[in-house]
Amino acid sequence: MSFDHKPRILFLYGSLRERSYSHLLAEEAARIIEGFGAEVKFFNPRGLPLHGAEPDTHPKVQELRELSLWSEGQVWSSPEMHGNISGLMKTQIDWIPLSMGAIRPTQGRTLAVMQVSGGSQSFNAVNTMRILGRWMRMFTIPNQSSVAKAYQEFNEDGTMKESAYRDRVVDVMEELYRFTLLLRDKVDELTDRYSERKAKAAEEVAKTAQKALE
Numbered sequence: 001m002s003f004d005h006k007p008r009i010l011f012l013y014g015s016l017r018e019r020s021y022s023h024l025l026a027e028e029a030a031r032i033i034e035g036f037g038a039e040v041k042f043f044n045p046r047g048l049p050l051h052g053a054e055p056d057t058h059p060k061v062q063e064l065r066e067l068s069l070w071s072e073g074q075v076w077s078s079p080e081m082h083g084n085i086s087g088l089m090k091t092q093i094d095w096i097p098l099s100m101g102a103i104r105p106t107q108g109r110t111l112a113v114m115q116v117s118g119g120s121q122s123f124n125a126v127n128t129m130r131i132l133g134r135w136m137r138m139f140t141i142p143n144q145s146s147v148a149k150a151y152q153e154f155n156e157d158g159t160m161k162e163s164a165y166r167d168r169v170v171d172v173m174e175e176l177y178r179f180t181l182l183l184r185d186k187v188d189e190l191t192d193r194y195s196e197r198k199a200k201a202a203e204e205v206a207k208t209a210q211k212a213l214e
Contacts, residue, residue, distance in 0.1 A: 006039040007180040010071035014078035014089030016046055021116040021150035022086075025169070026077040028160040029114065029145075033075075033173040038180075043067050043092065051094035061095050065105055068096050073110035073180040074138070079150075080117040080125040089125075093132050107137040108187035112176040114145040114169070121148035137191065141179050143172045 011030055013023040030040045048060040056062075068074070078089040096105055111133040115125035126144045133140040147153055147165045160166045183190070 003184055006037055007177060007184065008070055008072045009033055009038045009040045009176070009180070010067050010074045011040060011042045012045070012074065012076050012089070012092050013042075014045075014076075014086040014092075016088065020079075021147070021154065022077045022079045022114075024154050024158050025114055025116055025145070025147060025150070025160070026075060027158065028166070029075055029077070029112075029169050029173050032170055033177055036174060036177040038073075038177055041067055041070065045088055045092055048088075048091060048095065051091055056095070064092060064095055065097075065100065068105040068109075069103065071109055072184055073112070073176055074106075075112045075114065075176065076129050076133075077114040077116070078125045078129065080115050080122055083122075083124045085115075085125045085128050089129075090132075093136070096136070098136065104137065104191075108183070108191045109138050110176055110180045110183060111136075111138040111140045112144070112172050113140065114147075114172065116147045116150035118151065119149065121146055139179065139183060141172070141175050143168075143175045145169050145172050 009030075011026045013020065013026040015022045026042070030042070034040055043064050048064065049058055054061070076089065076093075078085040081087070098104065098106070113126045113129040113133065115122070123144075123146055126146055130140050145165070145168050153161055153163060153165055155161055160169065
């Protein structure tokens with residue numbers, strides 16, 4: 001398979017505050033990875049219903065799922081709330097299913113996780129997102145970003161101040177870009193599972209038997 005397009009990276013962020021630091025962190029990361037050569041898109045979670053509160057035909061749910069299908073890699077940026085990811089972050093992830101018929105909207109995609117906190121540095125949110133990324137069958141890269149006292153780390157225009165925290169964001173985006181390029185033409189091979197092949201074969205046998213009875 002040949003790829004004639006830039007690596008496609010989707011950004012999700014976990015806060016709707018007017019000055020959301022998880023959103024600002026995501027925007028900074030997007031500018032960085034665009035500089036490496038990626039194409040980026042953001043999902044705006046405003047208006048996304050709680051999981052199960054509306055049918056999955058809801059326009060915001062459909063928008064999120066289409067963006068996930070478009071992506072080759074994703075970045076999840078969440079504030080730490082009560083020692084974990086925000087409810088808004090979890091709602092977005094909950095609305096992306098493991099499968100949509102024969103299509104898997106997250107399987108084989110690369111993932112980078114980032115968090116912001118108002119106090120001292122913590123890794124609770126990124127650790128939770130790693131668990132979720134693994135559950136969603138994504139290739140979560142080794143590096144990650146955790147920005148402590150985020151209110152001190154951004155300029156008035158929303159850009160990130162030069163610091164060790166920003167250096168780490170550059171490291172994470174560089175790594176995500178490289179992993180996405182390395183894996184993009186190997187995803188089918190890496191996600192080919194015995195159990196799924198077995199189930200598909202059994203389904204084909206059942207279909208053949210059903211046709212013979214008709």
